[in-house]
Amino acid sequence: MLEAAPTDTGPQIRNFEDLYRQSRDDLYSYVAGLLRDRVAAEDVTALAFERAYRKWEKFDPGRGTARGWLFGIARNAALDELRKRKREAPLTHDPAAAESVMDASEDLERQATVTEALATLPAADRELISLKFYAGLNNKEIAGVTEISPTNVGTRIHRAMTKLRDACQKEADHG
């Protein structure tokens, strides 16, 4: 079961277990960066892997990489989580959650500043930054996941990073 899923980037993904091993931490990082909630990130990550496992036979390598496909599933689950939050109780900014995600970076002032600044960005920018620098997807994969054109992905990531730099500057000034 779960054999032969070629990828055009990284090591060969032959089965679901390969995909899981290569994507677990990246996927969690992306989801946590997007949701800014550790518990929700764990739930969504687990749900995404379970869905991917159940639908693995349906995966078509001709339509993209296995990682891109997996991140697409995770994105839908994460956005559904955001929709659910919006319906139940809108979450504007949750510093505590962000801190819980970034506990390991508390000892470094700059890293804390980056974390705080990232939390102030819109979810769309946060998602692009998470996909690019947390999950390590290339622009083509990000384009496949977010349904943005690959050239536009680069521009929007650059714009998001510029916003992040400005936000970091503001955080530093306030600090």
Place this chain on the structure above:
Amino acid sequence: MADFNELNDPELEALAVALRENRPEPEADFAEKLDTAVADHFPKEWTDDANPGRRSFSDWLTRHFGNARQVLLPATAGLAGILVVAVVVGVGMNGGGSSDTNSDSSVASREFSAGDSGAVSAEPEFEDRAQGNESFDSSAGGAAANSIEKLSSKQLDQADVQVVPASKSPGVYAAGTDDRKVAYETDITLGTDPDNVQDVSNDIVGVVDDHDGIVLDSSVEDGPAGQAGADFSLMIPSAQLESAVSDLSGLADLRSRNQETEDITAPTLTVEDSLRDSRARVDSLVKELSEATTDEDRARIEDELAQERRQAARLSTRLNKLERRASLTPVSVVVETGGDTSSDEDDSAWGVGDAFDDAGRMLGVAAGVTLIALAIAVPIGLVLLIALALNRAWVRHSRRRALEDN
């Protein structure tokens, strides 16, 4: 792996490195639990316990039926196919397979009920005539009314059953006029084996004798099937026509019976009036002749009298013919061999032709049921497809909104 140099800004590149170095990592407990779940292929216990609130209906379908689209769609299509086949078979069993007798009898019934002046409706007519209660519906009078039924003896038996109540109804004969003159003409075709032609011919003559009829002409020919046969030209008293035809029809397999009727009341009355006038004229001329005083007058009156007497004779002959047409019915009986043999054995035999007929009927029913099923399923399918597409579009839109609003 992302290429940070593509940012083309050392400050942004440094920021990217910082992001990467401090990306959120899963807790060890969670990672261990997830590893175990993957190794165990997401067992039921995991699925039951893990984030149930975030599961969708699609997750439930996938979990219980595998890949929902790959399993449910063929299953639904298969179920629909089975339903269609079941309906087709059901309809075929009720209306197709056993429709042999039903459809046949319905055809026979239709033919007989439609043929008001035909064999069936002729029976009440004969009854009325036998009772001296002749009457003829003006709508059917005058012109000859034809009805030809090509029937097997089996079909006729079924038809006879339906004739009985029909004979109690007025039919085309309205009660009232007693002086109607109706002429009949009947053709009967019987089928039998070559060996039986002679016997059937003898029986025909016997029936004619029993009903005080006359055999005008007859010919009987021996030979193989198709060649052997007999022809009879008969005159049967109209008063006994019904029973005579019935007896003749029972002598062999009845293949066809053609009954023609013609209302000859009007021409009969006309001829009667003309004859009465002509005779009155003759009487007048005779009286005139007795009173004639000159040879010239006598010669002229005798000449007129001779002409009038010839006219009266002609009219009398015509009247006799008309009355004979009303009182005696020409009946033509043909005995055939070969061709349409309708013995009981053949009736009950089910051959390749019947199989083709049944198959054609079944295919027709199947096509009809399929068409009806499609007429129901296609709109429902279209509505479902539209609903699915709308739902998908709405979900995509709301996800995009969720991303934009956070």
